[in-house]
Amino acid sequence: MNTQIQKLYTKVAKSERLIIGLMSGTSMDGLDIALCSVKGSGAATDIQVLKFKTGDYTDDFRAKIKAIFSKKEVDLQLVCLMNEHIANVHAELINNALGEWGYKNEDIDFIASHGQTIFHAPKSLHQLADYPNGTLQIGDGDHIALKTGIITLSDFRQKHLAAGGEGAPLAVYGDYLMFSKAGEDRVMLNIGGIANFTYLPGSTDASEIFSTDVGPGNTLMDQYMQKHFNKFYDKNAAVSMAGNLKQQLLSALLDCDFFDLDFPKTTGPELFNLDYLIKAQEQSSTTDLDAADVMATLCHFSAETIAHAIKRCFGDAAKAEIFMSGGGMHNPLLVQLLQSKLPSCNFLTTDDLNINPDAKEAVLFVVLANETLCGKPINFGDRKGVPSVCMGKISLPE
Known part of the structure; x- marks a missing residue:
């Protein structure tokens, strides 16, 4: 041998x-x-x-x-x-x-x-x-x-x-082995550049489990910060919190066929990039927005697409244990928005399951x-x- x-x-x-x-x-x-x-x-x-x-x-x-x-x-x-x-x-x-x-x-x-x-x-x-x-x-x-x-x-x-x-996404394989718990429905929400989650039913039946991308997590916000502020990301959501949501732009950002596709699905920065943002601004006549308002709206965009995807699985009154990981869990505005959009869900991190969420x-x-x-x-x-x-x-x- x-x-x-x-x-x-x-x-x-x-x-x-x-x-x-x-x-x-x-x-x-x-x-x-x-x-x-x-x-x-x-x-x-x-x-x-x-x-x-x-x-x-x-x-x-x-x-x-x-x-x-x-x-x-x-x-x-x-x-x-x-x-x-x-x-x-x-x-x-x-x-x-x-x-x-x-x-x-x-x-x-x-x-x-x-x-x-x-x-x-x-x-x-x-x-x-x-x-x-x-x-x-x-x-x-x-x-x-x-x-x-x-x-x-x-x-x-x-x-x-x-x-x-x-x-x-491949998270379904590891999430099932590491985090399934009999009798408890769990959502393993990873907010990286792209946001994705794995649904782990309390039945622990592998045939019911799925993992899916849901849309942008940090990627659009990071790209915008790098171009307009020469910063790698919006630390502590300082820029986003200084801005205001612009509903016309948010509506244009949400106008995308990807969000209507069935689960599971995947996406990436190939779709959600600064060109996507520019087209949405042109469509909504918001090209002259203050940069902080754009960042605030992008944060709302990520929160809305994540919350909408979870509601598609659990209904408008979604109740689930949501364990967060990824860079987005450190964005206080994004987490605040998710909590407000999913008030019956319990938000935790994988630290509560003995796995460093950044790891x-x-x-x-x-x-x-x-x-x-x-x-x-x-x-x-x-x-x-x-x-x-x-x-x-x-x-x-x-």
Whole structure:
């Protein structure tokens, strides 16, 4: 047997595995690195977050990603080079984190790397009859494995596509294993660049569970802040709270076919970007609005689309335990608006479930990798968008 395959087999057979999960989302604020201890698999998964940090990106590196991010026309050579460059940067951030935490690379059994999404193209968005759903994450797993010396699983979304899904959202798989609770209906709401949630019924019946994108979370607000205020995001909603909702603009922003599509569905900054905002302003004759009023309205837009999606599932008097994660949970205006629009819901964070909410997305990929290595596909029933598959390509370090 190849010695690397033997090493893989030995690590999989361990009663406790140390797995690093990586997540770099559409906000591109840095690389989330979660070191987890994992025992068991499937419904018996026992996971603990041992260490977590966000490895900072330099402004130069972030600019290089943005040069190829969410654009239909890009420099193909740059895409090719960035596939390797992103992996090298991620590997360096992992090595630095392990040194900071006092771990040796050989202590770690596996890395689960999401990579960096640069384009997401479900059929609902590209509308090209002869083409399938598509998505592209770069940051090559072989480079990470070689430069860390750790077996790496990566490129998770391609199996989801191959099995008939849209490549997103994948949260349903990890949320089911980590957070389901008999007798309690739960909503796992992640407000990243795009907002998505997973519905976990108290029946714990996997065939009733689903995960869906619902619309913009932070992406439009972040893009607007970067362009008009030269700030990465609206810290503590300072700008949004200084502005006022403009109903004409909000109505125009809500006028989009995506919001009428059935669940599950996916979207991204390919749709919800500054061009989308400009068109809505032109349509509503609000191009001369004060920037703070635009930000306030964008925050209301995100809140309205999230609340509307939850009401579609639970009715206008929706009652559910909503566990938040993602950057949007730190936006006080957004959270306040959600609470006012869903007054019968109880808003918590995944901290209340012993998972750091900022680490949740990285931990998700730890769970997905663990299932590929030690588990088996979960039977979610014969439903569109939720294929019963294990995901992730395996890269060996030698």
